[in-house]
Amino acid sequence: QKNSCILPEDLKNFYLMTDGFQMTWSVKTDDTPMPLGSMVINSVSKLCRLGGSSMYTLPSAPTLADLEDDTDEEGNGDKPEKPHFDSRSLIFELDPCNGNGKVCLVYKHAEPVVSPDTEIWFLDRALYWHFLTKTFTAYYRLLITHLGLPQWQYAFTSYGVSPQAKQWFNMYKPITINTALLSEEADSFVNKLDPNKVFKSKNKTPVLKKKQPSQPPGSQKSHTSMTSAKTSSLAGNSSRK
Numbered sequence: 693q694k695n696s697c698i699l700p701e702d703l704k705n706f707y708l709m710t711d712g713f714q715m716t717w718s719v720k721t722d723d724t725p726m727p728l729g730s731m732v733i734n735s736v737s738k739l740c741r742l743g744g745s746s747m748y749t750l751p752s753a754p755t756l757a758d759l760e761d762d763t764d765e766e767g768n769g770d771k772p773e774k775p776h777f778d779s780r781s782l783i784f785e786l787d788p789c790n791g792n793g794k795v796c797l798v799y800k801h802a803e804p805v806v807s808p809d810t811e812i813w814f815l816d817r818a819l820y821w822h823f824l825t826k827t828f829t830a831y832y833r834l835l836i837t838h839l840g841l842p843q844w845q846y847a848f849t850s851y852g853v854s855p856q857a858k859q860w861f862n863m864y865k866p867i868t869i870n871t872a873l874l875s876e877e878a879d880s881f882v883n884k885l886d887p888n889k890v891f892k893s894k895n896k897t898p899v900l901k902k903k904q905p906s907q908p909p910g911s912q913k914s915h916t917s918m919t920s921a922k923t924s925s926l927a928g929n930s931s932r933k
Contacts, residue, residue, distance in 0.1 A: 697782055697799055700810045703828040711735045715840070728860065731840035732787045733832075739784050742796065742815075743777030774821040775800055775813055786812070786831075792843050793817055795824070795831070814845045822849045839864060 712735030718725040775781040775798045782799035789795060793816045801807035812831040814822040825831040838844035843857040
């Protein structure tokens with residue numbers, strides 16, 4: 693009511709379920725947990741508007757609208773028209789991104805009446821806009837898919853994530869950060885492990901013992917009688933000597 697705009701249906705349903713969202717996760721290095729991932733959706737009370745007030749407390753301090761770069765060409769080709777910090781757009785902060793920028797809900801057409809159509813944009817620290825998604829639902833899926841890794845929003849910019857953030861991506865989301873390589877070489881991420889070669893030494897072929905043919909009972913008795921006869925003859929010969 694304060695800004696004369698209506699929340700998009702998917703974002704309104706989200707706020708009806710929960711007043712904001714925040715989840716962090718850590719990795720353990722040398723038995724010491726280190727915060728890494730962060731996923732944040734501001735609560736309704738923190739859904740602050742950008743561009744309406746001065747950045748500083750000085751009377752003649754510039755506003756975001758004064759710092760806006762109007763030299764960028766807008767709406768050329770497939771690139772969507774960028775938001776404005778002045779009265780032409782309404783911009784609300786969804787995620788402060790730990791100081792790496794801001795994810796914003798943007799009403800791009802606010803004059804003469806605020807249009808209900810919204811988009812999700814990323815504002816980097818140099819005050820350049822980067823389009824993310826057309827709906828909040830699509831952005832929420834991106835947020836979950838990228839695990840809230842540091843600076844993941846910069847993957848949708850022309851200059852990409854920093855080298856340090858790329859190391860975390862290579863560890864936890866390798867396919868996401870190497871999408872171009874995946875499209876060029878379909879077998880780049882296919883597991884080519886041959887289990888027969890890896891476990892060759894462990895798969896020992898059991899040695900089968902040959903069973904000796906069993907002799908019939910009659911032959912065993914004749915063999916025993918012949919042995920006893922030879923023994924008795926040898927005993928007789930020795931006594932004669």
